[in-house]
Amino acid sequence: xPIAVALSVSHSLAPALDAEDAFWSGLSVxxxxxxxxxxxxxxxxxxxxxxxxxxxDADNFLALSLGKxxxxxxxxxxxxxxxxxxxxxxxxxxxxxxxxxxxxxTIDSVRHHACARAxxxxxxxxxxxxxxxxxxxxxxxxxDLFLLTRSEARVAEFMRRxxxxxxxxxxxxxxxxTVRSYSKGVHLxxxxxxxxxxxxxxxxxxxx
Numbered sequence: 001x002p003i004a005v006a007l008s009v010s011h012s013l014a015p016a017l018d019a020e021d022a023f024w025s026g027l028s029v030x031x032x033x034x035x036x037x038x039x040x041x042x043x044x045x046x047x048x049x050x051x052x053x054x055x056x057d058a059d060n061f062l063a064l065s066l067g068k069x070x071x072x073x074x075x076x077x078x079x080x081x082x083x084x085x086x087x088x089x090x091x092x093x094x095x096x097x098x099x100x101x102x103x104x105x106t107i108d109s110v111r112h113h114a115c116a117r118a119x120x121x122x123x124x125x126x127x128x129x130x131x132x133x134x135x136x137x138x139x140x141x142x143x144d145l146f147l148l149t150r151s152e153a154r155v156a157e158f159m160r161r162x163x164x165x166x167x168x169x170x171x172x173x174x175x176x177x178t179v180r181s182y183s184k185g186v187h188l189x190x191x192x193x194x195x196x197x198x199x200x201x202x203x204x205x206x207x208x
Contacts, residue, residue, distance in 0.1 A: 027110065027125055039124040041088040043068040043081070046123070055128060061099045062128065069126065071099065083107050083170070084124055094164060096171040104131050104171070106163070142202075146189045155182040159195050160202045 024047050028036060035051040044067050048056070055062055063072045071077040076099055083095035087109040094108045108125045139153035148156060158168045169179045183195075192198045 023123075033129070035128040037062075037069055037126040037128075039069060039084070039126065041122040041124065043084055043088075043124070045069055052128070061103045062105075073100065076100075080105075087124055088122055092166060094167045096158075096163060096167045098131060098171065102131055103128055106161075106167070146186075148186065148189055149182075152182045152185045152189070155179055156186045156190075156198065156202070159183065159186060159198050162195075162199065 024038060027038065028049065033051075035055045036047075036049045037045060037052050038047040040046055045064065056064055061072055063070055071080045076097070079097060083092075083097065084107060086092045087095060087107055090109065092109075094106065096104065096106045098104055106127045108127075110123045110125050139150070139157060142148050142153045142156055143150065154172060155168055158171065163171070165176050165179045165183065168174070169176045172179070186198060187193065190198060190201055192201060
């Protein structure tokens with residue numbers, strides 16, 4: 001069903017809403033091509049862009065239940081819920097998973113510092129995009145430029161997107177130890193010392 005939010009607002013709450021709008025606009029910059037969902041720490045939906053609404057309307061991968069975002073496939077819901085809960089608790093900053101092999105979903109912990117109460121400023125940003133956007137042609141180019149193995153190139157792609165080892169491991173169904181081994185190979189072959197340097201290098205040569 002379409003997402004509809006009705007608000008009754010007093011004048012005293014207007015500045016807070018302005019701050020919420022600004023916060024959402026800031027999160028949306030550079031992500032216009034993605035389905036974006038902003039959740040409260042308990043999983044309740046706060047905001048969603050047009051692509052996110054269309055994704056829910058299609059009811060293939062994500063859906064709304066009692067105002068909370070859930071996986072349409074019950075088999076994926078437990079893992080989805082666990083990642084959201086660990087991000088909300090601060091146990092981890094981000095997570096990712098593939099839904100039915102077709103949709104990549106990234107889950108990030110973000111804070112809205114304009115909120116009056118510290119406990120209320122936790123937000124969960126969910127971004128969803130087709131798995132085919134992970135461009136294999138790009139990975140082949142990396143392999144040619146840096147002599148990366150196929151696995152190192154796959155990991156490098158997600159390093160470029162700013163994901164940590166645990167998130168990459170979840171997304172690729174690998175152990176964290178294996179991801180760290182591939183990351184080490186990426187650093188060695190690209191002559192970089194940090195993930196930020198890897199991202200900067202790949203941006204400079206216009207890989208993505």
